[in-house]
Amino acid sequence: MNFKLGIIGHPDVNVIVKEIISKRFRDVSVTSLGVADDINFDQTFPKIISQFINHDGLLFTAKDIYYIFNSNTGLEVPSTHLDTSLAELYKSFFKAQYHLKSDITNLSIDSVLYSDITDAYIGLDIFDVSNLNIKIVPFDYSKPPYIDKIIEAHIKNHRENGSLCMTGFTEVMIRLQALSIPVVSIESDKNQIFEKVNRLISSSISLSQKVNDQVVILISLSNLKEHIVIENSEHSIISEYNRITEQIFWFSQKVNGAYLSSDQKNFSIFCSRDDFENQTDHFSKLEILDQIAFKNIVHASIGIGYGKTINKAMKHAVIAKIKATKENINCAFIKYSDREIAGPLFPSSNPTNNKVIVYDEKLYHIASKSELSISKIYQLHGIIKEKNTTYFTSKELSSQLGVSQRSANRMLKKLEDSGFVQPSGTKSEGGKGRPIRIFAFYF
Numbered sequence: 001m002n003f004k005l006g007i008i009g010h011p012d013v014n015v016i017v018k019e020i021i022s023k024r025f026r027d028v029s030v031t032s033l034g035v036a037d038d039i040n041f042d043q044t045f046p047k048i049i050s051q052f053i054n055h056d057g058l059l060f061t062a063k064d065i066y067y068i069f070n071s072n073t074g075l076e077v078p079s080t081h082l083d084t085s086l087a088e089l090y091k092s093f094f095k096a097q098y099h100l101k102s103d104i105t106n107l108s109i110d111s112v113l114y115s116d117i118t119d120a121y122i123g124l125d126i127f128d129v130s131n132l133n134i135k136i137v138p139f140d141y142s143k144p145p146y147i148d149k150i151i152e153a154h155i156k157n158h159r160e161n162g163s164l165c166m167t168g169f170t171e172v173m174i175r176l177q178a179l180s181i182p183v184v185s186i187e188s189d190k191n192q193i194f195e196k197v198n199r200l201i202s203s204s205i206s207l208s209q210k211v212n213d214q215v216v217i218l219i220s221l222s223n224l225k226e227h228i229v230i231e232n233s234e235h236s237i238i239s240e241y242n243r244i245t246e247q248i249f250w251f252s253q254k255v256n257g258a259y260l261s262s263d264q265k266n267f268s269i270f271c272s273r274d275d276f277e278n279q280t281d282h283f284s285k286l287e288i289l290d291q292i293a294f295k296n297i298v299h300a301s302i303g304i305g306y307g308k309t310i311n312k313a314m315k316h317a318v319i320a321k322i323k324a325t326k327e328n329i330n331c332a333f334i335k336y337s338d339r340e341i342a343g344p345l346f347p348s349s350n351p352t353n354n355k356v357i358v359y360d361e362k363l364y365h366i367a368s369k370s371e372l373s374i375s376k377i378y379q380l381h382g383i384i385k386e387k388n389t390t391y392f393t394s395k396e397l398s399s400q401l402g403v404s405q406r407s408a409n410r411m412l413k414k415l416e417d418s419g420f421v422q423p424s425g426t427k428s429e430g431g432k433g434r435p436i437r438i439f440a441f442y443f
Contacts, residue, residue, distance in 0.1 A: 003201050006051065006077075008033045008069070009061025010170040017061055017082075020193050028197065031055065035065060052077050057200035061188070062168055064111065064146075078203040080196050082188040084112050084168060087373065089120040089186065092166055096184045102164040108157035110137040110150050111168030111186060135163060147171050155181065190371075195346055202334050202342040214310050215276045216317040217257070217269040218303045219248060219288070220325060240297050251288040255279045270310060286332060286345060293330040293347035301325040302332035328404050366443065370418040372411060376401075380411075381443050390441045391424060397439075412439055 005021070007014045011034035018030045033048050049069075052058060058079040060066035066081035089112070096102045109117065114136050121132060137153040150172055157163040158181050165183040167173050176183040221244065241264050248267050252259035257271030280286050292300040303321025307313030316335035323333045324344065333343030367377040383400045384390055392400075398408035415421035420442050426435035 003028045003057065003204065004055045005030050005197065005200065006033050006055040006058045007031070007061060008035055008048065008058060009065060010035065012170050013061045017059070017188075017193060020190055021197055024194055025197060028201070056204040057197075059193075059196055059200065062111070064168075068146075078200050080200055082192060082196060084116065084186050085189055085192055086116075086120055086123060087189050089116070090123075092184050092186050093120070096164055096166070096182075100164070100182050100184065102182050102184075103162075104164065105131065106133045106161060106163050107166055108135045108137060108154050108161075108163035109166040109186075110154070110172070112136070112166075133161060133163070135161070147175075151175055154183075155179070158182075191346070198342060198345050202345065213273045214307050214313040215271050215273050216305045216307075216310065216313040217255075217271070217276075218305075218317045218321045219267040219269070220301045220321060221265040221292070221298045222301070222328075223298070244292055244298070247291045248288060251291075270313075273306065276304075289330060289332055289345070290347045299328070299330045300332075301327070304332060304334040306334070306336045328406050363443070366415075366418075366420050370414045370420060372414055376411070377443075380441070384441055384443055390443070391438050392441070393427070393436045393438055395436065415441075 003025075005028050007017055007021075007030060009017070011032065014032040014034055018032055021028060021030050031051075031054075033051060035048065055077055058077050060069070060079065060081035063081040063083060066079070093104045096104050105121075107117070114134065117134055117136075118132075135153075135157045137150050137157070147169060150167070150169065154163075154165045154167070154172065154176060158165060165172075165176055165181060166186055167176070167183060168186045170185070173183050173185045221241075245261065245264060245267075248261075248269075249259055252269045252271075255269065255271045256275040257269040260268040260270075262268075286302075289300060289302060292298065301321055301324035303317045303319070303324055305313045305315065305317025305320055307316055316337075320333035320335040320341060320343070323341070324331050327344055330347050331344035333341060334345070335341040363377050363381055367373060370377070379401065380397075383392075383397075387400075394405055394408045394412055397412070398405040401408065412421055416423075416439070421439050422442070423437050424440035425438045427438055428435050
């Protein structure tokens with residue numbers, strides 16, 4: 001299958017997003033439909049819209065550009081847009097505080113809701129939210145020229161309050177930098193790009209498979225993670241399994257499905273294609289995956305199968321679930337036919353109980369170079385300080401992080417490849433097994 005994807009956004013951003021997608025997806029051909037932020041849409045709409053029909057899906061790099069096109073034309077091709085995530089806001093805060101030496105409590109910001117900003121500061125847990133000086137720059141796509149008005153508002157806020165500017169528009173950043181006004185861009189993270197592309201592929205294939213009216217959803221839960229077993233009573237563990245079981249049942253009711261449970265770990269849901277896709281908005285809201293991932297006590301492997309008959313849909317669901325199980329994380333695969341399968345789909349958010357703080361420059365550098373999340377690097381740094389050692393095996397690391405040993409090995413490989421971890425001997429756990437490698441961390 002060759003999926004034709006059109007990226008609509010500022011040409012500079014399109015180049016970055018296209019490179020990220022090309023490295024991850026072998027069967028996706030990407031076309032950049034460059035839209036400068038300050039274009040005259042009346043003149044540009046017909047040219048760009050004429051190219052939409054040649055694509056299987058459209059990815060807008062900014063939600064505001066998405067709404068402009070959608071409100072003026074309607075988008076008949078499966079379409080979505082990138083959002084600003086908390087992770088990217090934290091990165092922007094870091095760049096502002098450590099690179100520009102700016103006061104991140106005094107902001108002029110666009111492309112973000114005020115509630116999202118306050119959530120980010122609450123997550124940082126080092127500021128009094130009531131003392132923030134945040135100026136949200138509105139974006140009204142019904143009243144061009146859009147970019148000129150945004151820039152004027154940023155300039156006004158900077159002159160009156162000395163505000164640092166944060167923007168989701170490349171053109172705004174370029175023009176504010178030309179005026180020597182401190183500005184930081186807000187970007188989209190790789191995981192979100194992967195998720196959005198996967199959902200576009202799933203939506204597009206689904207629309208082309210009208211004949212496959214039956215859907216089978218198979219859900220398998222992993223064993224409880226080791227740290228959960230150690231830290232919780234048997235009663236609380238049973239309660240958590242019951243909570244997840246209840247959520248799966250209510251999900252089956254939402255999709256008007258028949259629900260079967262062979263035990264506390266394996267579930268089957270049978271429903272129609274229309275009910276399933278309407279309730280999940282073509283997989284953009286696969287809420288059961290989000291709900292199971294929320295407390296992070298087990299992970300769910302979900303296989304979704306389509307077919308003309310229940311038997312065919314079941315066969316496809318089994319294959320999809322096997323692929324999801326091999327990932328060993330919360331994810332879903334969708335198999336539409338004997339040849340077409342999409343995935344993995346990941347939870348749309350993965351909340352943790354760890355509080356995030358402003359990171360120092362060294363940790364941010366480690367995260368950027370290793371391509372691990374800054375929160376994961378900070379978590380590793382915290383473990384090193386708490387245990388007062390820089391030497392760990394992958395098994396010890398998986399236990400401390402509450403992840404599988406496979407996931408721990410993946411992290412170690414990325415850190416080793418980027419020079420922040422090195423093998424440093426082996427140790428034996430007794431018996432005839434192979435010695436276990438010890439890794440030295442250079443954080």
